[in-house]
């Protein structure tokens with residue numbers, strides 16, 4: 001079947017859960033503990049309601065750090081929980097890869113004389129990653145696997161293990177890695193495949209350096225990740241969406257390259273307990289029409305706050321220093337931002353307040369701005385004496401400021 005203009009694939013992204021075993025008298029590293037706390041004290045318990053009542057998915061994506069420090073009990077429990085969430089959200093499949101916390105690279109769980117970094121993942125009661133036995137073996141042997149789905153149209157996923165060398169050389173656990181050989185194998189595999197309407201790369205570590213914690217230079221990104229991004233773009237097998245975790249720093253941007261470089265989505269942490277970060281769950285609504293060289297779509301983000309549960313967008317309780325995505329953002333706009341600001345200016349005219357939904361109905365490009373592009377638009381509108389009035393990061397109205 002061909003994609004229609006209106007076909008949307010919905011990907012839920014639940015990353016960096018860091019599930020951990022509850023220990024009395026000790027503050028857990030994650031809000032997701034075994035046993036789970038109830039009553040809006042645990043994002044996972046509250047997510048069941050959100051997925052049952054509000055959010056429906058095609059795929060549930062988990063880019064790793066499912067457990068904390070490869071704890072076998074937490075890993076096994078959370079792995080089962082992910083299957084439950086998949087069912088509750090109506091998702092056809094769960095796609096998952098391992099993070100640095102899912103492999104016992106420090107031999108903390110296994111005895112030093114019996115090291116087995118990925119052993120916990122191989123012992124789970126259902127395959128990790130959740131694909132066919134041959135595909136599982138390919139993932140562990142070759143550090144990646146490519147899977148294809150043909151309904152309702154051809155789309156595929158590349159599941160990549162960026163922790164493949166963890167447990168080897170001591171400093172490997174400080175960053176992700178893909179080797180030149182693995183990139184060449186992926187290139188060769190892609191060369192034999194038909195163009196798809198959408199290609200998704202799911203991995204744990206970020207492929208290129210990002211702004212770092214405490215202004216230190218970023219060293220945790222995937223070594224040779226930039227080369228992989230170039231290879232994906234040059235493969236000419238259709239648009240690419242990269243989804244990763246690890247940084248607990250939500251952002252969406254385009255990889256360096258031409259106009260078919262990948263859309264890169266960096267997920268928030270779902271569970272990590274850290275005053276500096278927001279706990280968020282995302283839904284990527286990818287509008288697939290076969291006409292764009294880069295994915296286009298909308299990002300819905302839900303934010304969890306201790307004692308309050310899930311809400312649409314960051315709440316006032318989250319300190320300003322936290323990096324958090326607002327409830328709605330997007331990707332795929334390829335026009336001129338100054339021209340878009342001029343169109344908003346013309347729509348508002350001399351009115352002091354106009355409903356934001358009316359503006360976006362007139363200028364649908366507003367739906368596909370990256371989070372940073374939306375901030376840039378606000379700067380451009382400010383120069384035109386136009387302000388956007390937001391509630392918890394969601395635009396409600398825009399209007400001309402009185403002079």
Ligand SMILES: [Fe+2]
Nearest residue numbers: 016065246247
């Ligand atoms: Fe993490």
Ligand SMILES: [Fe+2]
Nearest residue numbers: 065099100246
């Ligand atoms: Fe990580």
